[in-house]
Amino acid sequence: MEVIICSDEQAVGRIAADRITKVLSRAETPVLGVATGSTPLTTYSSLAALAAEGKADFTGLRAFALDEYVGLPADDERSYAATIRHTVTEQLGLDAANVHTPDGMADDLDAACAAYEKAIRDVNGVDVQILGIGANGHIGFNEPTSSLSSRTRVKTLAERTKADNARFFERGEKVPSHCVTQGLGTIMDARNVVLLAVGANKADALAGAVEGPVSAMCPGSVLQFHPHVLVIADEAAASKLT
Numbered sequence: 001m002e003v004i005i006c007s008d009e010q011a012v013g014r015i016a017a018d019r020i021t022k023v024l025s026r027a028e029t030p031v032l033g034v035a036t037g038s039t040p041l042t043t044y045s046s047l048a049a050l051a052a053e054g055k056a057d058f059t060g061l062r063a064f065a066l067d068e069y070v071g072l073p074a075d076d077e078r079s080y081a082a083t084i085r086h087t088v089t090e091q092l093g094l095d096a097a098n099v100h101t102p103d104g105m106a107d108d109l110d111a112a113c114a115a116y117e118k119a120i121r122d123v124n125g126v127d128v129q130i131l132g133i134g135a136n137g138h139i140g141f142n143e144p145t146s147s148l149s150s151r152t153r154v155k156t157l158a159e160r161t162k163a164d165n166a167r168f169f170e171r172g173e174k175v176p177s178h179c180v181t182q183g184l185g186t187i188m189d190a191r192n193v194v195l196l197a198v199g200a201n202k203a204d205a206l207a208g209a210v211e212g213p214v215s216a217m218c219p220g221s222v223l224q225f226h227p228h229v230l231v232i233a234d235e236a237a238a239s240k241l242t
């Protein structure tokens with residue numbers, strides 16, 4: 001793993017956007033894996049700035065999101081489909097038809113998960129996957145104890161994750177208890193991974209993922225088996241790396 005430690009969140013986004021653009025520019029039909037959450041927001045705005053300056057061209061770029069809540073339709077502003085639409089599709093000027101999010105509303109969720117895996121395979125896989133990391137070490141919504149070879153499936157959200165994500169819901173509103181998420185095996189199929197971490201509350205999780213034993217108790221640690229991982233963290237998130 002290559003680890004870059006930056007002074008602040010803005011620098012994390014700038015460096016990530018530079019690297020991601022380089023990888024995508026080498027791909028014939030580029031495919032970007034996108035994460036929701038707060039961490040990648042500076043990366044998305046930096047990617048948009050590169051495009052505005054003519055230093056990147058995202059025409060034809062396809063994107064696949066990591067996860068979605070079960071029970072929230074794409075037009076619900078709290079859904080990850082809506083988040084990706086605002087932060088990625090609109091900001092980077094992508095064709096909405098090229099941007100995919102798992103379907104958390106399908107009658108047959110297992111079939112929808114299998115179809116999502118097939119859709120990723122059909123575009124020849126992901127060139128570069130952007131990841132954040134949960135305070136409990138999750139990547140995507142693969143919570144601790146997730147199988148290291150798992151594929152896209154329905155998962156129960158950990159209590160800590162629900163508490164962390166309650167900020168996106170009104171007071172008193174319940175955070176959905178289930179999600180559809182790409183599996184750890186699915187994420188590991190991406191040809192390149194950029195793992196982002198910002199803030200002191202990610203320091204333990206990042207140290208576990210980068211330097212801890214590979215264990216389902218810290219799902220991010222599976223990335224130690226991946227040949228092309230770039231970790232970009234601010235000083236606070238990197239504070240527990242040796």
Ligand code: F6R
Pocket residue numbers: 034035036037038039040066067131132133134135138139140141
């Ligand atoms: C989001 C996702 C999650 C987040 C993680 C960190 O699609 O898959 O793994 O990346 O929960 O979230 P933030 O960035 O909000 O701290």
